[in-house]
Amino acid sequence: MTAPTPVRHRTRWDLVAVGAAAALVVAAHLVGESLKAAGQDIFLGLPPLLAVWLPHVGPGTPVAVVVAVLVVARGPDLAARLAWRPLLLLAYGASAVWTVSLALVDGWTRGVVERLSSDQEYLWDVPRVIDVPTTLRTFSDFILPGPDMWVTHVGAHPPGVFLVYVVLDRLGLGGGGPSGVVTMLVGASACVAVAVTLRALGVESLARAALPFGVLFPGAVWVGVSADGMFAAVLAWGVALLAIGAAGGRAVPAFAGGVLLGYCLYLSYGLVLGGLVPLAVLILTRAWRAAAWAAAGVAVVVAAFTVSGFWWFDGFERVQVIYALSVASTRPYGYFVWANLAALAIAVGPAVVAGLRRTPSLPARAGWLVAAAGAAILLADLSGLSKAEVERIWLPFGVWLVVACVGMPHPRRWLAAQAGLALAVNHLLLTVW
Numbered sequence: 001m002t003a004p005t006p007v008r009h010r011t012r013w014d015l016v017a018v019g020a021a022a023a024l025v026v027a028a029h030l031v032g033e034s035l036k037a038a039g040q041d042i043f044l045g046l047p048p049l050l051a052v053w054l055p056h057v058g059p060g061t062p063v064a065v066v067v068a069v070l071v072v073a074r075g076p077d078l079a080a081r082l083a084w085r086p087l088l089l090l091a092y093g094a095s096a097v098w099t100v101s102l103a104l105v106d107g108w109t110r111g112v113v114e115r116l117s118s119d120q121e122y123l124w125d126v127p128r129v130i131d132v133p134t135t136l137r138t139f140s141d142f143i144l145p146g147p148d149m150w151v152t153h154v155g156a157h158p159p160g161v162f163l164v165y166v167v168l169d170r171l172g173l174g175g176g177g178p179s180g181v182v183t184m185l186v187g188a189s190a191c192v193a194v195a196v197t198l199r200a201l202g203v204e205s206l207a208r209a210a211l212p213f214g215v216l217f218p219g220a221v222w223v224g225v226s227a228d229g230m231f232a233a234v235l236a237w238g239v240a241l242l243a244i245g246a247a248g249g250r251a252v253p254a255f256a257g258g259v260l261l262g263y264c265l266y267l268s269y270g271l272v273l274g275g276l277v278p279l280a281v282l283i284l285t286r287a288w289r290a291a292a293w294a295a296a297g298v299a300v301v302v303a304a305f306t307v308s309g310f311w312w313f314d315g316f317e318r319v320q321v322i323y324a325l326s327v328a329s330t331r332p333y334g335y336f337v338w339a340n341l342a343a344l345a346i347a348v349g350p351a352v353v354a355g356l357r358r359t360p361s362l363p364a365r366a367g368w369l370v371a372a373a374g375a376a377i378l379l380a381d382l383s384g385l386s387k388a389e390v391e392r393i394w395l396p397f398g399v400w401l402v403v404a405c406v407g408m409p410h411p412r413r414w415l416a417a418q419a420g421l422a423l424a425v426n427h428l429l430l431t432v433w
Contacts, residue, residue: 025342028338028339032044050432061101071215092189095214096185119151123176137309144322159266160267191217196244201281218349219392221426222347232395249287255293258299269316270393273379276372344398349421350414351415377397380394389433
């Protein structure tokens, strides 16, 4: 049967949006290559991504393909009819297997172990930590260049993320393998947190519709394994707990959400912008008592780090100095301010690109979340502090853009497009993160 004209019309414009995004990616690649040919070192092997061309398969390939096929074929139906808690468990399991299997396309050593254990990553400096109080008190002393400066990722972030890996090491989960698996398992839960948020806001049908797209999120390529995937989950669960507290007038989840949101400030300086998402929740619910409890949770975390000797603004000021001396200084703002969006389009996938143009027609309790994440991305982009590598850096915002997919017609086709893109990226390219 021929689809009604309005549906065909809307679908045509979805394809136009995807085509425009594809053209942006091609333009970003061609201009990036021309910059390199002209002697401008933008430190990207395959603009706009930090990657190199390397077609390959690995032990994760068959598992990733099977997960993709099952989610495309059965995901929408199961999401619509399963009881809520079993659905969340199934979605998390599928997301975790999808993420881990994508990482294993590159093999265990190259795809997991070496991702967090290189000489620029967090695990490199873990043996330096003799006691945590001293580390926190002196953390800012080793951000600026010097003989004992922290390696790139440790010094470029507040100490919260470094402490996570220190604690994992103390628990016997140190090293690239165990720490990488924990990082992926945490990051894979972000899609569940987004769905929990939507349900708490009273739009369970949209939460269910979003889950399959959250599971097959192409950004899972970088969730396995980068700490930014873990950041995405921490922020998402902070928002989810706040939404539960705000919707039900409950102090404990609101306070717990505030604690997680406060800890986000010490995972990455850029996650300050992530505060726009919980702010959207509070605007929607007008739950100012829950806001007070959440603020108290944030204050507890800030006070704990401050009393321990780490002053956030001191660290941020020094990191800006490091940023000005890093590869970022040779990356032209005029190129990356739009090429970043091309990298983001790859990370979120064609379904999100098409869905974003439909955002104004979403119910407010979904549209505001998408708009908040979009505003965070726009501010990060314009700031000039995100030049390249945003395919992983913007994961904490990208997982919320998935909400834009909930109104898409023919969801299985769009899920197949999402999965196909992720599989293509991971099998044709070798990504650094």
